[in-house]
């Protein structure tokens with residue numbers, strides 16, 4: 001069958017997948033435990049293949065077996081919502097204090113529809129497909145936990161490619177797929193620093209070890225470090241978001257400690273490690289210069305999301321074959337958001353693709369952004385998402401069989 005026929009078939013799913021998406025939209029759940037969401041998703045894919053559940057979190061892999069032996073392709077769908085109180089006025093708006101403000105309810109429906117398409121055409125599949133239904137994308141490390149639990153390996157072989165889709169409520173025109181090879185999304189992580197000194201009387205600073213002085217030096221030195229140590233064409237952002245030291249009611253006390261927290265964004269694996277190492281060294285050396293010590297922490301962070309160039313070429317070709325010209329565009333620059341699909345794409349090559357789901361045709365830059373409590377998504381794009389994921393899996397398996 002042609003990919004165009006697959007898209008026509010998917011378009012007949014519209015009412016069903018839209019219905020599932022709107023049901024999920026009314027029961028958003030947060031973090032790693034999404035019991036109602038996962039039950040609804042798994043009920044929708046019952047009978048399509050073997051279901052392997054995570055023993056610890058609300059995640060599961062659906063293993064669809066092809067008629068012919070071959071490798072495995074992984075399709076990733078995230079399921080979790082945000083702690084945002086919805087203010088969209090939609091008839092199916094959430095009322096429980098959480099909100100699918102990042103469109104992961106559409107991702108769930110896209111995965112469900114893709115699974116049905118693939119099962120329907122399993123007789124032509126040159127291998128297997130694993131649909132990875134994942135909780136905890138929004139900073140909870142859901143992908144990493146599922147990878148640690150080997151839920152990507154349920155077919156018995158490591159997938160040769162992975163694909164995922166993310167919908168956007170603004171900026172990308174409705175129905176347009178877009179992505180780029182190489183770095184697509186930043187590594188986003190925090191740096192938490194505390195300088196430990198010796199408190200004292202503000203009248204006699206030489207008797208104390210003032211942590212505030214070290215903090216001020218570190219703030220400007222970190223910016224200088226970024227400029228002097230990192231290639232401007234492989235950008236690094238270090239931005240201090242909060243500082244905390246002393247007591248606003250007293251001016252005559254030198255505090256024991258002074259702290260700050262910064263966000264760090266990088267676009268290469270090299271800089272991901274290097275900025276942490278250099279920043280830690282710099283802060284510790286500044287502390288030492290002032291006769292203090294410093295503790296530096298880097299809480300878990302998302303990695304740089306890196307698309308495989310060949311996989312992006314495949315997305316472009318398959319999107320053109322499936323939907324005709326004009327539905328795919330290449331992005332020029334990466335975006336600074338973080339995504340734990342990055343962890344999956346570190347394990348296996350593949351591509352993460354953005355899909356425009358804007359609810360208006362004009363001034364789409366002015367629409368409420370993903371994560372806003374007013375964000376709305378046009379769920380009529382879901383069938384095209386289903387068709388693209390299914391076509392990418394078929395195409396990848398066909399190519400592997402031919403080689």
Ligand SMILES: [Zn+2]
Pocket residue numbers: 102103104137166
């Ligand atoms: Zn998201």
